[in-house]
Amino acid sequence: MTGFIDSHVHLADPQFDADREAVIARARDAGAAGLVCIGESLTRAHAARAIAEAHPGFVWWTAGVHPHDAAGYDPVRDEPAIRECLAAGAVAVGECGLDYHYDLSPRLVQRRVFASQLALAAEAGRAVVVHSREAAEDTAAMVREAGAAGILGVLHCHTGPVALADAALEAGWCISFAGVITFRKWDDTALLRAIPDDRLLVETDAPYLAPVPHRGKRNEPMHVPQVIAALAAARQATPEFMTSVTAANAARLLTLG
Numbered sequence: 185m186t187g188f189i190d191s192h193v194h195l196a197d198p199q200f201d202a203d204r205e206a207v208i209a210r211a212r213d214a215g216a217a218g219l220v221c222i223g224e225s226l227t228r229a230h231a232a233r234a235i236a237e238a239h240p241g242f243v244w245w246t247a248g249v250h251p252h253d254a255a256g257y258d259p260v261r262d263e264p265a266i267r268e269c270l271a272a273g274a275v276a277v278g279e280c281g282l283d284y285h286y287d288l289s290p291r292l293v294q295r296r297v298f299a300s301q302l303a304l305a306a307e308a309g310r311a312v313v314v315h316s317r318e319a320a321e322d323t324a325a326m327v328r329e330a331g332a333a334g335i336l337g338v339l340h341c342h343t344g345p346v347a348l349a350d351a352a353l354e355a356g357w358c359i360s361f362a363g364v365i366t367f368r369k370w371d372d373t374a375l376l377r378a379i380p381d382d383r384l385l386v387e388t389d390a391p392y393l394a395p396v397p398h399r400g401k402r403n404e405p406m407h408v409p410q411v412i413a414a415l416a417a418a419r420q421a422t423p424e425f426m427t428s429v430t431a432a433n434a435a436r437l438l439t440l441g
C-alpha cells in the first residue's frame with residue numbers, strides 16, 4: 185500500500201453532501217491510499233457503509249455511538265445493530281469513548297455505553313476507535329481493562345496527556361494525531377516523539393480541525409499531508425517514512441484489505 189491513510193474522517197457528514205465524490209477524488213490525487221469513514225451513530229454508520237461500498241479497497245467504514253449521544257443508546261436496540269454492521273464489513277467499533285468537556289450525556293451513562301461497545305469489539309475481534317476529551321483518567325482505566333481482555337484500538341485525535349497515551353501503548357493500542365498538531369499553540373513536541381513508530385496513525389477528523397494553513401475552513405482528507413509534515417518535523421523523520429509507517433499501522437490495526 186503506498187500513500188497515506190486518513191484513519192478518521194466523517195465523510196458521511198452532511199457538510200460533504202454537495203461534493204463528496206470530489207472530496208474523495210481530491211484525496212486520491214493528494215496521495216491517499218485509503219480513507220476510514222467513521223460512523224459515529226448508527227444512522228451515520230449506514231451512510232458510511234454506502235460510501236465505502238461505492239469505493240471498495242479505498243474507503244472503509246466503522247459503526248458506533250459517540251459519547252455525546254450515549255444517553256440515547258439503547259443496548260437492546262443498538263448492540264444488535266452494531267453487531268450487524270460488524271458482520272456486514274465495518275472494520276471497527278466507534279467512534280465511542282468519553283467526553284467530559286461537553287458532558288452531553290451523564291458520565292456514568294457514557295462509561296456504560298463505552299463498555300458496551302468495547303464488549304462488542306471483543307466479541308467481533310475488531311478494533312475500537314476512541315474519543316476521549318477531558319476524561320483521561322477514566323479512559324485510561326477502561327483502555328487498560330480492554331487491553332487486558334485482548335481488545336485493541338486507537339485513541340483518535342490525541343492531544344495528551346502523555347499518561348493516557350502511555351496507558352494506551354501499554355495496552356497495545358495505537359495513537360492517532362490530527363490537524364491540532366499543526367496549530368500555532370501546539371507545543372507538545374515531546375508527546376509527538378513519545379509514540380513508537382509502529383503505533384502511530386494520522387487522520388483529519390474532517391470536516392473538523394483543518395490543519396494550518398486551512399484552519400477554520402472545512403477540513404477534508406487531502407489535508408493529511410500537513411499532519412504528516414508536522415509529525416515528521418517533530419520526530420526528525422521524513423514525510424515519506426511517516427506516510428508509509430502510519431498507513432501500515434492503520435491497515436494492520438483495522439485489517440484494511
Ligand SMILES: [Zn+2]
Pocket residue numbers: 192194222279389
Ligand atoms: Zn471523529
